[in-house]
Amino acid sequence: MEASVIQPSFPVPKESSYFRDNPPPKPLDSHTKLAKVFVSYHLHSDRGVVLVTSGGTTVPLENQTVRFIDNFSAGTRGATSAEYFLEAGYAVIFLHRQFSLLPYSRHYSHSTNCFLDFMTEGQNGEVVVNPGYQQKMLGVLRKYNAARRENKLLILPFTTVTEYLWELREIATLMRPLGPKALFYLAAAVSDFFLPKDRISEHKIQSSENKEPMANGSSDAKTSGNAPPGQGKQLKIDLDPVPKFLKSLVDGWAPEGMIVSFKLETDPSLLVSKAQQALEKYSHHLVIGNLLSTRKYEVVFVAPGKEEHWIRVPVHRRIKSVTGARPDIKAMKDGQTTEQEWLRGE
Numbered sequence: 602m603e604a605s606v607i608q609p610s611f612p613v614p615k616e617s618s619y620f621r622d623n624p625p626p627k628p629l630d631s632h633t634k635l636a637k638v639f640v641s642y643h644l645h646s647d648r649g650v651v652l653v654t655s656g657g658t659t660v661p662l663e664n665q666t667v668r669f670i671d672n673f674s675a676g677t678r679g680a681t682s683a684e685y686f687l688e689a690g691y692a693v694i695f696l697h698r699q700f701s702l703l704p705y706s707r708h709y710s711h712s713t714n715c716f717l718d719f720m721t722e723g724q725n726g727e728v729v730v731n732p733g734y735q736q737k738m739l740g741v742l743r744k745y746n747a748a749r750r751e752n753k754l755l756i757l758p759f760t761t762v763t764e765y766l767w768e769l770r771e772i773a774t775l776m777r778p779l780g781p782k783a784l785f786y787l788a789a790a791v792s793d794f795f796l797p798k799d800r801i802s803e804h805k806i807q808s809s810e811n812k813e814p815m816a817n818g819s820s821d822a823k824t825s826g827n828a829p830p831g832q833g834k835q836l837k838i839d840l841d842p843v844p845k846f847l848k849s850l851v852d853g854w855a856p857e858g859m860i861v862s863f864k865l866e867t868d869p870s871l872l873v874s875k876a877q878q879a880l881e882k883y884s885h886h887l888v889i890g891n892l893l894s895t896r897k898y899e900v901v902f903v904a905p906g907k908e909e910h911w912i913r914v915p916v917h918r919r920i921k922s923v924t925g926a927r928p929d930i931k932a933m934k935d936g937q938t939t940e941q942e943w944l945r946g947e
């Protein structure tokens with residue numbers, strides 16, 4: 602199937618119509634109750650609370666979702682930053698894409714750095730952490746247990762962009778009494794487009810000729826036209842733009858909070874200007890710009906009235922996330938590779 606996205610011809614839906622037409626997620630009530638108790642506890646402890654959002658949002662193509670459009674994010678930025686906020690004394694609400702990386706457990710995930718690789722069977726059949734990892738793992742475990750013991754970390758999941766926006770609005774509104782002690786650190790990779798409820802197929806979109814009629818007669822995500830012989834039908838998807846919620850966050854949901862948002866680009870020539878545009882458009886306190894290819898090693902801070910400020914991890918301290926390889930400084934010195942080529946090779 603070929604997919605081609607038709608640029609939306611609809612005006613951006615206003616926030617109220619979006620939340621009217623796209624029902625709240627089922628867990629919202631329970632999440633809201635947990636967040637309310639959490640915020641109240643830290644409000645009375647006079648402690649700052651950070652809402653860290655992390656991971657990518659999905660746009661389902663069917664109600665009984667088989668296919669969806671995803672925004673790239675492993676959750677590393679959000680999970681790592683949450684740990685630093687906790688160490689700085691903040692309480693953290695970690696609103697994350699379900700199954701993406703979490704604070705502390707991110708060090709020993711199921712895939713990279715698989716936790717089973719650090720364990721062996723002891724003499725009495727007990728599970729033992731290999732001596733070489735005891736110190737580091739103990740440090741992570743102590744911080745994790747302290748965050749839980751002191752009730753300083755609340756972890757809430759989302760999956761779709763609609764779930765994310767409902768959760769963000771509810772939690773931001775609950776944080777309003779914190780005033781300037783509320784901080785929003787928006788590292789989640791949020792969809793700009795979505796498929797409205799009234800135009801989504803109930804069942805799996807069929808790719809063959811004998812496709813089921815669309816559940817409600819409409820068929821925005823539909824197969825039509827013939828692909829080259831021997832292939833299935835083409836899939837054409839007509840998406841609507843998601844409301845510009847970053848503005849609402851400042852104007853309505855949490856007017857006194859401090860807001861840090863992220864701008865993700867792939868074209869270096871666009872990054873700073875797009876981050877500056879976002880800063881002016883949304884009146885945030887800081888926009889952190891990053892490129893997909895170098896996001897682990899460099900970011901640019903764009904703040905009102907200040908020159909752009911780059912922060913870079915020195916080349917010799919960089920490790921490839923997948924292979925764990927360290928940079929080939931000699932090859933770079935010999936001109937056999939450049940830093941950018943090395944970075945892109947990860």
Ligand SMILES: CC(C)(COP(=O)(O)O)[C@@H](O)C(=O)NCCC(=O)N[C@@H](CSSC[C@H](N)C(=O)O)C(=O)O
Nearest residue numbers: 674675676677678788790791845846847863864865
């Ligand atoms: C996702 C990453 C790159 C981290 O990666 P992992 O460590 O692998 O998790 C993060 O640093 C980031 O840029 N996050 C923000 C990405 C993003 O979607 N930014 C939006 C702004 S938020 S979506 C804003 C909405 N459309 C509106 O205009 O209101 C953008 O660049 O446009």
